[in-house]
Amino acid sequence: xxxxxxxxxxxxxxxxxxxxxxxxxxxxxxxxFVPARLRRTVQLSFSLAALAGALIAVAALWSxxxxxxGVHVLGTALVVDGPTLVLQxxxxxxxxxxxxxxxxxxxxxxxxxxxxxxxxxxxDYEEAARRLGLQQTEVYPxxxxxxxxxxxxPATADLLTLFVALEVLSLPLYLLTGMARxxxxxxxxxxxxxxxxxxxxxxxxxxxIALVYGYSGSLSYATIxxxxxxxxxxxxxLLVGAVMLLVGLLFKIGAVPFHAWTPDxxxxxxxxxxxxxxACTKVAAFGALLRVVYTVIPGLKWDLDVVMWTVTILTMxxxxxxxxxxxxxxRLLAYSSVAHAGFIxxxxxxxxxxxxxxxxxxxxxxxxxTIGAFGVxxxxxxxxxxxxxxxxxxxxxxxxxxxxxxxxxxxSFALFLLSFAGIxxxxxxxxxxxxxxxxxxxxxxxxxxxxxxxxAGAAFFYVRIVVLMFFSDAPTEPxxxxxxxxxxxxxxxxxxxxxxxxxxxxxxxxxxxxTTVVGTEGWATVSIGFCVLVTVLLGVFPTPVLDAIAHxxxxxx
Amino acid sequence: xxxxxxLVLAAILFSIGAATVLLRRNAIIVFMGxxxxxxxxxxxxxxxxxxxxxxxxQVLAFFVMVVAAAEVVVGLAIIVSIYRTRxxxxxxxxxxxxx
Numbered sequence: 118x119x120x121x122x123x124x125x126x127x128x129x130x131x132x133x134x135x136x137x138x139x140x141x142x143x144x145x146x147x148x149x150f151v152p153a154r155l156r157r158t159v160q161l162s163f164s165l166a167a168l169a170g171a172l173i174a175v176a177a178l179w180s181x182x183x184x185x186x187g188v189h190v191l192g193t194a195l196v197v198d199g200p201t202l203v204l205q206x207x208x209x210x211x212x213x214x215x216x217x218x219x220x221x222x223x224x225x226x227x228x229x230x231x232x233x234x235x236x237x238x239x240x241d242y243e244e245a246a247r248r249l250g251l252q253q254t255e256v257y258p259x260x261x262x263x264x265x266x267x268x269x270x271p272a273t274a275d276l277l278t279l280f281v282a283l284e285v286l287s288l289p290l291y292l293l294t295g296m297a298r299x300x301x302x303x304x305x306x307x308x309x310x311x312x313x314x315x316x317x318x319x320x321x322x323x324x325x326i327a328l329v330y331g332y333s334g335s336l337s338y339a340t341i342x343x344x345x346x347x348x349x350x351x352x353x354x355l356l357v358g359a360v361m362l363l364v365g366l367l368f369k370i371g372a373v374p375f376h377a378w379t380p381d382x383x384x385x386x387x388x389x390x391x392x393x394x395x396a397c398t399k400v401a402a403f404g405a406l407l408r409v410v411y412t413v414i415p416g417l418k419w420d421l422d423v424v425m426w427t428v429t430i431l432t433m434x435x436x437x438x439x440x441x442x443x444x445x446x447x448r449l450l451a452y453s454s455v456a457h458a459g460f461i462x463x464x465x466x467x468x469x470x471x472x473x474x475x476x477x478x479x480x481x482x483x484x485x486x487t488i489g490a491f492g493v494x495x496x497x498x499x500x501x502x503x504x505x506x507x508x509x510x511x512x513x514x515x516x517x518x519x520x521x522x523x524x525x526x527x528x529s530f531a532l533f534l535l536s537f538a539g540i541x542x543x544x545x546x547x548x549x550x551x552x553x554x555x556x557x558x559x560x561x562x563x564x565x566x567x568x569x570x571x572x573a574g575a576a577f578f579y580v581r582i583v584v585l586m587f588f589s590d591a592p593t594e595p596x597x598x599x600x601x602x603x604x605x606x607x608x609x610x611x612x613x614x615x616x617x618x619x620x621x622x623x624x625x626x627x628x629x630x631x632t633t634v635v636g637t638e639g640w641a642t643v644s645i646g647f648c649v650l651v652t653v654l655l656g657v658f659p660t661p662v663l664d665a666i667a668h669x670x671x672x673x674x
Numbered sequence: 675x676x677x678x679x680x681l682v683l684a685a686i687l688f689s690i691g692a693a694t695v696l697l698r699r700n701a702i703i704v705f706m707g708x709x710x711x712x713x714x715x716x717x718x719x720x721x722x723x724x725x726x727x728x729x730x731x732q733v734l735a736f737f738v739m740v741v742a743a744a745e746v747v748v749g750l751a752i753i754v755s756i757y758r759t760r761x762x763x764x765x766x767x768x769x770x771x772x773x
Contacts, residue, residue: 237758277734284741288748295752305759308752313704313765316745317695320711323738324688327715327731331722336730 127190130197132174133205138265140167144258160257161220168213175206187673193337196274199669203477204271204404211484212264215393217644218492224636229387230296238301263289271404276326276336297387299508307385314378322365328358338413346416369402373431376455383451392491396484412672425466432459433571441578446511463568464552467559474670475551482544489648490533498635506635515632518591523634527586529649536652538576544655680721687714699764701753712742
């Protein structure tokens with residue numbers, strides 16, 4: 118009888134991932150066994166503790182990896198090297214900040230999620246669930262599962278893990294997208310679009326994985342890199358496979374022409390989830406893309422440059438131009454995130470060592486500003502004639518004069534926008550400077566030039582919002598006869614017709630809506646404050662963080 | 675049978691699936707198109723696995739099946755919740771979000 122040799126598992130280097138995924142699994146059990154009235158408190162503190170634990174685990178691994186350069190874990194499934202740790206730390210930190218916004222409730226005890234996501238919008242059942250004060254605390258384990266997938270995604274060292282991590286991070290996000298408390302039809306619709314397009318993109322990526330496997334005979338990044346280092350002629354199997362693999366990753370990033378889902382999903386999803394998704398998914402997906410481009414297929418640089426350059430240029434230009442004509446705040450931020458994906462891609466295309474650290478820094482500052490901005494959007498609400506606070510005031514005209522009534526909130530939003538625009542002394546400037554100079558170093562100066570031009574164009578609509586908030590008067594009443602959002606007032610055939618709970622449906626706009634800032638338990642304010650702090654500090658004193666990242670930006674082959 | 679036959683069959687199945695996703699209106703059918711794409715990929719993986727004489731591709735094919743099952747759970751949950759709201763599973767009726 119043969120002897121059994123236990124595999125060697127490096128538990129310590131897996132700890133950030135294990136903590137988060139383990140906590141998510143326990144969170145599901147908590148859902149079953151904790152009494153309903155305690156559930157939210159327990160789930161929230163447990164999730165925060167898990168994410169903080171992951172952050173601490175990353176910090177504990179930091180110096181070891183810095184001196185050793187990194188290790189492979191679980192055979193060749195995962196690699197824990199410098200960029201992995203930086204990205205995992207960024208994701209854990211941003212997830213904590215986003216979780217604070219997700220957990221926040223208004224002064225009337227409403228969180229951002231439907232009291233019962235399974236109920237039909239506008240039904241008696243939904244109304245009963247709302248009156249009973251039910252809450253979907255499943256949000257917290259779902260969020261942890263998504264975060265766990267994101268922690269694995271940039272650490273993958275073979276294609277199998279890449280695919281599984283992609284699905285682990287996507288599936289919970291599809292569900293979270295469809296759970297908004299208000300405008301539930303939009304939310305469900307966004308979830309379906311996100312799901313169908315996401316599944317399509319992951320099928321394309323999987324086909325690419327199969328073709329690359331067929332060419333190289335291995336799923337491991339290291340072997341693929343050595344077989345593709347000197348491609349003999351143009352093997353269509355490899356080229357098509359590599360392009361399809363990139364398409365899957367570019368979809369998650371939201372690069373043009375794979376961005377079609379971004380505005381719809383960002384608009385329809387519950388705003389705190391939009392913030393989480395916009396920041397953390399982008400960090401994880403760019404991490405995986407960086408690793409693929411830098412360590413797996415650098416041998417194909419000449420062949421793939423055409424694809425990457427086209428996508429980068431399109432992403433910057435289309436994102437900026439379409440953002441200029443948006444009238445909805447969440448859609449505007451969505452197109453702005455598309456444009457930012459383009460700016461970050463210039464650093465990826467650069468293919469220089471400096472490009473990696475520039476991209477890592479950019480992701481951190483972009484993520485912080487994004488979560489903060491969506492946190493503000495979540496707080497700015499509409500109030501109907503009776504003084505009851507309803508959904509988010511997402512139409513741009515509703516933000517007019519906000520700076521006079523709520524200078525601090527509008528001020529922090531303005532700061533985030535200026536950081537997006539890349540104004541000096543904000544973190545966004547340092548980030549943009551980093552990726553554009555990396556692009557110039559890498560010989561991609563046309564991209565850098567175009568990036569600067571696109572940034573200037575983008576500054577136009579960011580500054581327009583700042584002007585709108587601080588230098589224009591609040592409309593005393595919305596212009597009569599002008600439907601604010603015609604598309605949301607489409608005829609929706611509902612079973613049961615008009616029901617009392619119709620307020621949770623699509624069209625929440627009665628004529629006499631005013632804009633207000635909702636009072637909350639304060640978690641979102643803490644989160645926004647933290648994002649302001651990061652944006653200012655990294656704008657004024659970026660050197661310590663830049664240095665720390667620069668020492669950790671070498672991929673282990 | 676040569677290797678090419680398997681590859682061509684997988685490519686044809688994948689294209690049918692992709693065309694279904696892009697052309698059909700019913701969300702359930704669209705979803706079936708995605709499943710067909712995944713299964714075409716499985717055929718490809720198993721073929722390459724045999725070509726290279728190792729099991730990596732077959733292992734990945736099993737993972738794809740598991741992931742596809744999980745995807746069905748999530749996807750059907752979303753589609754059914756929309757159907758209960760609107761009595762329609764057509765992707766054309768879902769058009770409240772427009773740019």
